[in-house]
Amino acid sequence: MSMFSNPFSLKSTLRRCLCGRHASAEEHAAAERAAKLSDEERYKEVVASGLMRALFPNDLKRRAFLKAVGTSTAAAALATFFPLDMATEAFAQTGKPEKTDLKVGFIPITCATPIIMAHPMGFYKKHGLNVEVVKTAGWAVVRDKTINKEYDAAHMLAPMPLAISQGLGSNPIPFVAAAIENINGQSFTLGIKHKDKMDVKSWKGMKLAIPYDFSMHNYLLRYLLAENGIDPDTDVQLRVVPPPEMVANLRAENIDGFLAPDNVAQRAVFDGVGFIHSLSKTMWDGHPCCSFAASREFISTMPNTYAALLRAIVDATGYASKAENRKAIAEAIAPAAYLNAPPIVLEQVLVGKYADGLGNIKDDPKRVDFDPFPWDSFAVWMLTQMKRWGQIKGDVDYTKVANEVFLATDAAKVMKEMGLTPPATTSKSFSVMGKVFDPGKPAEYVASFAIKRS
Secondary structure, three states, X not given: OOOOOOOOOOOOOOOOOOOOOXXXXXXXHHHHHXXXXXXXXXXXXXXXXXXXXXXXXXXXXXXXXXXXHOHHHHHHHHHHHOOHHHHHHHHHOOOOOOOOEEEEEEOOOHHHHHHHHOOOOOHHHHOOXXXXXXXXXXXXXXXXXXXXXXXXXXXXXXXXXXXXXXXOOOOOOOEEEEEEOOEEOEEEEEEHHHOOOOOHXXXXXXXXXXOOOOOXXXXXXXXXXXXXXOOOOOOOEEEEOOHHHHHHHHHOOOOOEEEEEHHHHHHHHHOOOEEEEEEHHHOOOOOEOEEEEEEHHHHHHOHHHHHHHHHXXXXXXXXXXXXXXXXXXXXXXXXXXXXXXXXXXXXXXXXOEEEOOOOOEEEXXXXXXXXXXXXXXHHXXXXXXXXXXXXXXXXXXXXXXXXXXXXXXXXXXXXHHOOOOOOOOOOOOEEEOOEEXXXXXXXXXXXXXXXXXX
8 A cells, every 4th residue: 555545445455565566565575586586496486386276276275285284295295296397397498499580470459468578578589589579450360371371470369279270260270379468458448428338238239349259358248248138249239340440440439339458448548539447357357368379280390499489478478477567568568560559558557557538547456467377268168158159050079179279288288298297187167247167067158148149
């Protein structure tokens, strides 16, 4: 809590750290400790973190386990059946990259922060790569250029590798989501003339924009509307608009609002043409959005290059996840070659202290966050929404498709081939608008909705 915060406000916390940049003293200590780690120590923590999250998807159970046996005993117990050092070595080591000059496509939005900042902040060079990050106009163009091998890898919406692999919107080509780029980081934004329409039920008849058919934006907006009794296919118009064009369309009143990346929403506020109705995290805190994706052919033919590229992305994601780095990142990705946006707009997104366009200043350090682990259950949920809204026809093997595309399970397969014992699970449950999702019962989940197309 700062000196000027209201100590009697229910929204204030008394537990901020001394420097004021972290939500708690625990986060401050963790940030100081992480800054002192060597690369080897950091790789070891990445592997250990993934293992612990896989074994204990529920934080309460993880804490109960650690409390019961102690940290040292827990680490020793895990080491008896999982060779952590060997796995860390496998993660850290690589042969000479088969190819060092690479092109990685991206859409100019804050979701792509790790992929973009890895260029100006030197993460690609650190791992022996000369990567050209290429700003691209829209998601279909990213898809086509990656399929046509003009890009070696790309920033994609997390559902896109699932869609491409199944032949939805393109020929079926095996693609993978190697890492999740960001969690949260999207906002429901309406034109300023609709500032009295805070009740979603009043959105009937609106023209609302989403960036792509196979996107979390499409599925979350449809979910929100349907939960409020609005059929997204008959009661509103959903239009696909590239994120860089959304604010101009809102200004021209071609659309009434959109669900889009936070920097697009914040630009609408900055330009005085829209206001932020709510953040997407209010529906599902920690939801995935974008991914770092590549074809299976690229991974299999250039394994060392892929490994170096993935390490650069993991490194950049870890850096971006620290609150104290966010202002510097906003400055680094603001130039025209990247997001071409005012640094203050990006800082409001990345730091989380922002104007909502209605005269309020809000403070949410987790407005957008960066966590690379591609949980299988994220993929299964996306597939349920593809099925719910008729994008997938016929039966779908949810688990099989999730395992093939999201590399949480592919990593387990590789570990088995190496003679290692992979984590027991790479899946976890979560809630969307208070409704619990069980990834083991996807068909029942789809059947439970009153508004659906299948």
